[in-house]
Amino acid sequence: MPMWPLTEDHERLRLLVREFAKAEVAPRVAEMEATQAVEREVSALIAKQGWIGATIDTQYGGMGAGHLAKTLIIEELSCVSPAMGAVIQASQLGAAKIIRYGNNWQRREWLPRIADGSCLPTIAVTEPGSGGHVLGMQATAKREGSEYVLNGRKCYVGNAHIGDVHGVVVRTGSGSKGLSAFLVEEDRDGLSLLPHEPAMGLRGFSCGELVLEECRIPASNRIGREGDGLAIAYSSSVLYGRPNLTAVSLGIHQALVDETVRFAQDRQRYGGPLSDLPTIRGKLGQMQSRLMNARMLAYHAVHLLDQGTACDADLINAKYIGVETALDSARTAMEIHAAAGLQTNRPIERLVRDAFHTYAPAGTGDIQLLRLAETALGKTHSDWSAPTN
Known part of the structure; x- marks a missing residue:
């Protein structure tokens, strides 16, 4: 390969x-x-x-x-x-x-x-009452002549407060074939945003909630056919969401290593830098190993995607390993920094908070393992990265 x-x-x-x-x-x-x-x-x-x-x-x-x-x-x-x-x-x-x-x-x-x-642009799939269960969504779109009328709420929409057009997936029917996707411009009547609520980390990033109340859009704003919504949501998550979050976690992971190495070299203990201590070196080596493995999996998966090779499992695995190892290294970084890591005047505290924001989007670790188990059992139903004719 x-x-x-x-x-x-x-x-x-x-x-x-x-x-x-x-x-x-x-x-x-x-x-x-x-x-x-x-x-x-x-x-x-x-x-x-x-x-x-x-x-x-x-x-x-x-x-x-x-x-x-x-x-x-x-x-x-x-x-x-x-x-x-x-x-x-x-x-x-x-x-x-x-x-x-x-x-x-x-x-x-x-x-x-x-x-x-x-x-x-944004993508708006998740709802307050369904979370990651896409088929549990309740927001609707009803066809009225040459328009659709949208109603419902979407939460955790990345770039919600700066987005110009929202890609909204809502119900046009029942079951898995009853989801459809639409482009909703930010200035459409009937679309509103709840105020920005700062989160634990990623400060400066907007992740908000859209409210659709009798929001009318032209039928030409529908993406694909009626019933394509599930495929649009899933393919976007696999081909972009997972590798994109993997890339964010890689950047955080690299910064965790850089900051921790800098700290260990600058902090003096027992007549020399903290980095001279074998226990600290072991922890630094562990962090570097995790980072190298995560980067190799991430780059390999997206290279396969660029080559037109079916690689859903690779993308899923890269997200799982990338996020989990970054979180592991965040804890190791805090162990090396000890009490100094709790101070807000150091980057490490911010990076640890930010790292947790990569876990849930595009599927939690549990979801990734479920999908990988399906691969092992030969029960996968779709391969979104497979070449299309």
């Missing part, structure tokens, strides 16, 4: 994003932490770099660079600010449904604006 190759283009892109993050994002992190408000200015600046269009075809103004390039972009931003890495990953996820299921008009209408950063 082919392994991932990082080309010169990949390395140039990594360096470009890294330098941008250090120059433009790093100086704003302290303010984002202090205010806990939605960071609009930096989010817009990041979008204007064109990175949301990493997987958008060049004919629509995108980079056409693929999923490995997308991973590098998210990872490098997340190493400096996981909140801003989350901004770009959420909008790339929002673009997925148009890339894969949009018709020619929808692609021409939306993808160029997404690619140049003038339009931030």
Whole structure:
């Protein structure tokens, strides 16, 4: 099975994003932490770099660079600010449904604006009463002539307060064939947002709740056919949600290692740096090993995706291992920092909080294990990454 190759283009892109993050994002992190408000200015600046269009075809103004390039972009931003890495990953996820299921008009209408950063898309699937159980959703869309009328609520919508168009999956019928997807512009009558509520981590990132009350949209805003909603939700989660969250966790993991190594080298104990102690070196080695393994799985999975190889299980496994090992390293980092890790004037405390935000989106660890068990048992029903004719 082919392994991932990082080309010169990949390395140039990594360096470009890294330098941008250090120059433009790093100086704003302290303010984002202090205010806990939605960071609009930096989010817009990041979008204007064109990175949301990493997987958008060049004919629509995108980079056409693929999923490995997308991973590098998210990872490098997340190493400096996981909140801003989350901004770009959420909008790339929002673009997925148009890339894969949009018709020619929808692609021409939306993808160029997404690619140049003038339009931030979101995806809205989760509901307060159903959580990750997609088929349990209650929000509805009813056809009335040339329009649909939408009602219901969607929660945990990434970029909710800065999004320009929301990809909403709602019920148009019963059962698994009764879900459909729609594009709802942020200024539509009947669409409102609940106020931003700061979370434990990812401060600066918007993750809000949409309220749809007799919200009318033209039938041309439906993505795909009626009944395609489940496929749109699942494929977006597998092909974009999981690898994107994996990339965020990689950036956090790298920052955890960097900060902990810096601390261990600077802190003096017993006449020398803390890093001279064998027990500390063992912990640092453990963190580095976890990071290297997580990165290898992540890059390999998205390389397969770029090659058109069926790789759902690889993407799922990369998300599971990437998040779990980052959380393990967060604890190890706190063990090395000891009481110093509890101080809010050090990055480690922020990184630990941010790491927990990668666990639930696109499926918790339990969900990933369930899907991997289905693979082991030969009971998988769909492979969204398989080539389509």
